[in-house]
Amino acid sequence: MYRKRETERDRLRERIVELLRAYSVEAQHVGHAFAARHGLHPTDLQALIAVMHAEGAGDPLTPGRLGEALGLSSGATTAAIDRLERAGHLRRTRESADRRVIHLRYGEPGKALALEFFGPLGARTDRVMAQFSDADLGTVERFLSGMYDSIAAHHQAVRDRPAG
Known part of the structure; x- marks a missing residue:
């Protein structure tokens, strides 16, 4: 049963939760627009985001870790990686002493597309943070x-x- 928020703190907490939900939904819409514009499956977009974040943190993903992060089977992970590699969004590299280990890196063509699409959002975000x-x-x-x-x-x- 819904209970009425009584205090100003309760109302503020409720508003913050609503804003987080609305932000999350809007961010998903933006991500889906990027995916649709570039012919990506939603899972491909999730994979790209995971690869980008891991690479940015200095800990690039292996295919196995990507599949684990996304909850995909090894076959589905390989299919997503293959699609993204063909489209230039990511690349496989062998960087360790063990040449069997493959790391996933964001591809330069994919970076350029992401920058073109998300650059204006970054500028908008910067203007908000400057306040x-x-x-x-x-x-x-x-x-x-x-x-x-x-x-x-x-x-x-x-x-x-x-x-x-």
């Missing part, structure tokens, strides 16, 4: 980090729990 002090941004960062940790832990719990 806040470093201290404000630090508070937002701590808040969003906590919210991310919360949803990631919930995702892990529901993914690991058998259905039914």
Whole structure:
């Protein structure tokens, strides 16, 4: 049963949750628009994002780790990698002493397409952030980090729990 929010804090918390939900939905719409414009399956877009984040963190994904991150079988992971590689969005590299280990890297043509599409969003984001002090941004960062940790832990719990 829905309970009425009584205090200003309750109303603020409710509004923040609603804004997070709306932001998440809008971000998905933007991602789907990019995928549709470039003939990508939604899973391909998720794979690209995972590869980009891992590479940015200095820990490039292997195909196995990508499949694990996306919850895909090895066959489905290979099919997604093959599609993305053919389209120039990512490339396979052998960087370790063990030449059997393949790392996935964001492809230069894919980077160019992403920059063209998402560059204006980056500029809009920069304009919004410029309105806040470093201290404000630090508070937002701590808040969003906590919210991310919360949803990631919930995702892990529901993914690991058998259905039914």
